[in-house]
Amino acid sequence: MTEFELIRQYFQRDAGPSWCRLGIGDDAAILRPPAQRELAICTDTLVAGRHFPQDTAAADIGWKALAVNLSDLAAMGAQPMGFLLNLTLPDNDPAFVAELARGMFELASTHDVALIGGDTTRGPMSLSVTAFGHVAIDRTLRRDAARVGDVIVVAGELGGAALALARGGAADPALRAYLDRPQPQIEAGLALVECGHAAIDISDGLAADLGHILTASGCGAQIDLAALPLAPQLADLADSEAMRLALHGGDDYALIATLSRRAWAALAERPCGWRCVGEIVEQPGLYGRAHDGSRQLIPATGYTHF
Amino acid sequence: MTEFELIRQYFQRDAGPSWCRLGIGDDAAILRPPAQRELAICTDTLVAGRHFPQDTAAADIGWKALAVNLSDLAAMGAQPMGFLLNLTLPDNDPAFVAELARGMFELASTHDVALIGGDTTRGPMSLSVTAFGHVAIDRTLRRDAARVGDVIVVAGELGGAALALARGGAADPALRAYLDRPQPQIEAGLALVECGHAAIDISDGLAADLGHILTASGCGAQIDLAALPLAPQLADLADSEAMRLALHGGDDYALIATLSRRAWAALAERPCGWRCVGEIVEQPGLYGRAHDGSRQLIPATGYTHF
Numbered sequence: 001m002t003e004f005e006l007i008r009q010y011f012q013r014d015a016g017p018s019w020c021r022l023g024i025g026d027d028a029a030i031l032r033p034p035a036q037r038e039l040a041i042c043t044d045t046l047v048a049g050r051h052f053p054q055d056t057a058a059a060d061i062g063w064k065a066l067a068v069n070l071s072d073l074a075a076m077g078a079q080p081m082g083f084l085l086n087l088t089l090p091d092n093d094p095a096f097v098a099e100l101a102r103g104m105f106e107l108a109s110t111h112d113v114a115l116i117g118g119d120t121t122r123g124p125m126s127l128s129v130t131a132f133g134h135v136a137i138d139r140t141l142r143r144d145a146a147r148v149g150d151v152i153v154v155a156g157e158l159g160g161a162a163l164a165l166a167r168g169g170a171a172d173p174a175l176r177a178y179l180d181r182p183q184p185q186i187e188a189g190l191a192l193v194e195c196g197h198a199a200i201d202i203s204d205g206l207a208a209d210l211g212h213i214l215t216a217s218g219c220g221a222q223i224d225l226a227a228l229p230l231a232p233q234l235a236d237l238a239d240s241e242a243m244r245l246a247l248h249g250g251d252d253y254a255l256i257a258t259l260s261r262r263a264w265a266a267l268a269e270r271p272c273g274w275r276c277v278g279e280i281v282e283q284p285g286l287y288g289r290a291h292d293g294s295r296q297l298i299p300a301t302g303y304t305h306f
Numbered sequence: 307m308t309e310f311e312l313i314r315q316y317f318q319r320d321a322g323p324s325w326c327r328l329g330i331g332d333d334a335a336i337l338r339p340p341a342q343r344e345l346a347i348c349t350d351t352l353v354a355g356r357h358f359p360q361d362t363a364a365a366d367i368g369w370k371a372l373a374v375n376l377s378d379l380a381a382m383g384a385q386p387m388g389f390l391l392n393l394t395l396p397d398n399d400p401a402f403v404a405e406l407a408r409g410m411f412e413l414a415s416t417h418d419v420a421l422i423g424g425d426t427t428r429g430p431m432s433l434s435v436t437a438f439g440h441v442a443i444d445r446t447l448r449r450d451a452a453r454v455g456d457v458i459v460v461a462g463e464l465g466g467a468a469l470a471l472a473r474g475g476a477a478d479p480a481l482r483a484y485l486d487r488p489q490p491q492i493e494a495g496l497a498l499v500e501c502g503h504a505a506i507d508i509s510d511g512l513a514a515d516l517g518h519i520l521t522a523s524g525c526g527a528q529i530d531l532a533a534l535p536l537a538p539q540l541a542d543l544a545d546s547e548a549m550r551l552a553l554h555g556g557d558d559y560a561l562i563a564t565l566s567r568r569a570w571a572a573l574a575e576r577p578c579g580w581r582c583v584g585e586i587v588e589q590p591g592l593y594g595r596a597h598d599g600s601r602q603l604i605p606a607t608g609y610t611h612f
Contacts, residue, residue: 029383045429
């Protein structure tokens with residue numbers, strides 16, 4: 001199967017959205033951005049054995065490559081529109097590609113995002129997805145916009161992916177889904193964009209990613225550890241182990257954000273997917289408050305690639 | 307050096323263009339697309355040993371990764387704006403990254419394009435660049451828009467990169483530059499966008515890429531072999547070898563396009579970088595006409611990845 005046949009068979013869809021003036025099959029895709037909106041664009045590469053275990057099913061690889069990018073758009077409060085896929089594969093395996101495409105389009109159709117272009121090449125397996133969406137002008141949820149007195153909120157669950165990774169083959173399917181099929185918190189991002197200040201998606205662990213907000217915004221935070229929305233499978237673990245996974249485990253793709261206390265009072269009146277977990281304070285550093293009222297400094301360590 | 311330090315040191319620039327509302331350092335970049343224009347977006351992955359020889363200098367790898375994408379924008383008649391870089395590297399080698407960034411920004415500054423985001427990760431070396439630019443509404447140069455009677459024009463030189471690849475270490479620097487430092491034909495694309503019909507950039511060889519236009523447009527072509535703009539280094543070769551490189555060699559990143567005879571007469575009156583090499587005909591297939599008037603069918607073979 002040639003590169004062109006591969007694209008036609010597995011990735012090209014007939015009807016594109018109306019904003020897509022020209023999709024897969026030319027030198028570039030052409031899109032007509034919505035008037036009076038800004039465009040958010042992000043890209044993430046997934047390497048086998050690093051961003052997903054080598055035994056990950058092809059459909060799950062496809063899902064995850066798109067999910068981690070939609071999660072970045074969610075963290076900006078953007079409405080996703082479409083994506084491009086760079087697919088590098090070591091050999092010609094149509095069954096693998098078919099499954100990868102199936103998982104990817106399963107997530108894409110859930111959020112009505114269209115594949116409009118990309119590239120296929122041969123080499124050690126990796127996938128890069130570039131996703132884009134639109135957001136109201138000057139309404140972006142940025143990392144540097146947290147303010148002292150803000151409420152800190154989380155959407156999604158914490159620690160499930162790290163526990164699944166630690167258990168490896170012993171993880172049951174429901175637990176493994178946290179690792180293989182992260183759910184980008186798009187609705188939560190959209191619900192927050194009108195009233196939120198700072199936001200980031202939790203890919204390297206809550207402590208590390210909230211740490212990026214604190215560094216960029218020049219402030220500190222106090223977290224109520226009992227309020228963290230843990231994946232239910234963490235209930236059986238010792239408290240310290242559950243907290244380690246929830247604070248420093250990677251791959252959750254939950255969102256963490258800040259907004260004023262007043263805005264939170266209004267948002268919390270309706271089902272919004274967000275949960276209050278702490279507050280932004282002036283004193284630098286991230287502190288956790290336990291059941292018994294004790295307070296401890298949480299190091300902002302997480303996953304780093306280099 | 308962490309991922310974040312790497313990005314800050316080598317890839318982050320202080321002042322972004324005014325259309326870039328938020329650049330490197332958040333979950334996504336935010337851009338404000340120009341009003342009344344469409345956005346062209348393209349992406350290409352380069353794998354070491356496949357898209358460039360293993361001995362390629364880091365600065366040349368950086369240049370080429372951006373150049374092949376700007377070439378795609380040129381083929382759409384788009385004005386380039388910016389790009390994202392996904393960089394996967396096997397190890398932490400700051401000197402390599404510094405050189406790669408130097409070569410990439412050398413080309414970027416020539417065409418006033420800004421790096422606004424990306425991703426770095428560890429793994430077997432590959433680079434994906436996603437580039438975007440703007441183009442007038444419904445003015446895109448598409449592959450499927452050639453019409454019978456159109457003049458076929460080429461901008462750039464042919465065969466130099468393939469000859470450099472064949473000579474390997476024996477290629478002198480001027481020849482090697484065809485392979486390592488392709489020049490995207492952006493000005494030529496912009497000169498053509500108001501009057502052109504079809505266009506494509508020549509990455510897999512003239513015959514294969516013109517073949518894509520012919521297939522998509524449902525027509526054939528006749529090329530005047532003596533009119534092809536060969537790289538000067540091909541002058542010393544036997545005619546048949548020079549033609550093989552010019553027609554089937556890859557990596558030229560010249561443009562080939564079609565436009566009406568009347569539009570060509572107007573365009574050719576000023577320096578435009580384009581050269582007439584043949585015409586679109588009704589009969590399917592690509593035919594070459596030699597000095598002596600003889601005519602031969604040229605197979606549309608080129609480089610394929612799978």
